[in-house]
Amino acid sequence: MCLAIPARVVELLPDSLGTIELSGVRKRISLELVDGIAVGDYVIVHVGYALQKLVPHEAERTLALFAQASGAEAE
C-alpha cells in the first residue's frame, strides 16, 4: 500500500501541480507537499502526490556502499 515510485518531473504547472514521466508514461501529480522542485528533479510519487525529492548524491553514496559490501570495488 505504501508503494511509491521515483519519477522525473518534466513540467511545472500552476496550483502546485506538475507532470512526471516514467518510462514514457506521463502523469499529472501534486507537488503541494514538497518545496523547491525544478524540472529534471526526481520525486517519490505516492497516490498522485510527491512525498520527497530524491537526493542524487545520496543515491550514489548508497550504490557505492552496495559495491563496497559486495566486494565489487576490489575488481
Add this chain to the structure above:
Amino acid sequence: MKYIDEFRDGDLARGIAARIGAEARTDRSYHLMEFCGGHTHAISRYGIKDLLPPNVQMIHGPGCPVCVLPIGRIDNAIELATEHAAIVCTYADTIRVPASGGLSLMKAKARGADIRMIYSAADALKIAQDNPQREVVFFAIGFETTTPPTAIVIRQAQALGLTNFSVFCNHVLTPAAITHILESPEVRELGTVPLDGFIGPAHVSTVIGSQPYEYFVEEYQRPVVIAGFEPLDVMQAILMLVRQLNDGRAEVENEFTRAVTREGNQKAKSLVAEVFELRPSFEWRGLGEVPYSALRIKEAYASFDAERRFGIVYRPVADNKACECGAILRGVKKPTDCKVFGTVCTPENPIGSCMVSSEGACAAHYTYGRFKDVAIKAAEAVVE
C-alpha cells in the same frame, strides 16, 4: 528506470549476501522483522530469504494497511454506499477484501452500490465537485505515507466550501504498532521468538523521518535500519543490522538516505497535525486493539468526518478460529504452520489478514514461495 534498476542488480545482491554470510556469527541467530508489507513483498518476490544464511531469519510484520484493516470497517464503508446512498471512493487495494455476509466493496458495486476506484485522494474531491447533489465519501486507509494527501483534500474541500464531501478515516500509525508487537499482552500468551532488530519503513519514513524511531531503540534496545523497498536496499539493511547486533549496538541507522532525513517532510507532518488527532485506541486485524495507533479527524473539520456525519457505528467481526494471523504477525508462527494456509485460505478467498493483500506474509509466500515447499516435499518422497 533510473533509481530502480540499479537497486535490483543481481551480482551486487549475491556479493552483499556473501558479506552477510561472512559476518553473521555462527554461534547465534538473528531474528529480524521487516515491519512493512513493501519489504515483505520484496523479500518474497526477489528470493532474498534464499540468499541469507539459515541463522538470519526474516519475520514479516504487520505493516500492510489493507491486511490490518478490520472487517467491520469495510462493512461500514459498504453501509455508506448501500444505506446512505453515498458515492464511496476507495483506493483499489480495499476493493476485493472480503467483508461480512459474503460481500466486498466490489460485490456491493456489482449489486448496484456506487463504489468508485480512485488513484488519488484528489480524484475523490473531483467526484464530489462533479456530483453536488450526491454525498461523496472518501474511504481513507493507509499509514503515514498516505495520510498527508488525505489531509490536503480535507483542507481543499473546506476552502472550496464543499458540503457533500467527507472522509471515512482509517489512517494508522507505524511506531505504535512496532511497539505493540514487543509488549502486547498477546505476546505473553502466544510466546514469541526474540526479535533482535527491525528493518524500518521506507516511504512512511520519507514523511515522519528517522527521528520517531530513536525513542524506540533507546527504550527497547533493538536496532532499527530504515531501508528502501528495492531488493539491494533490503540486503544492505540486513547487513547493517547484523553488524549492529555483532557490535552490541542498538541505533537508528538510515540506508534510505536518498529520500529519508531525520526530520522527514515537515510540510506533510504539519498538515497532518492540523487536520488529524490521535484515537485513544483502534482495532488492528490480527493484532487487536492497539492504543494510540490511529488518527481521527479533528473537531475543527467535523463536517468532513463521515463517522460523525453519518453516525457510523463500528461492529467488530471476529476472524475465523483456525486463522493463525495473530501468531504469524508476531513471528511466532510461519504461514505454512497454519492449517488453512493455501487450502481454505488463498488470495482469492482470504480468511485472515495476512492473505488479504499481496503484501501480507501469507499472500507473499503463497505467490512466490509455496511451490518451493512442494518441491522439497517431493524430493524427500523420492529419497524415501
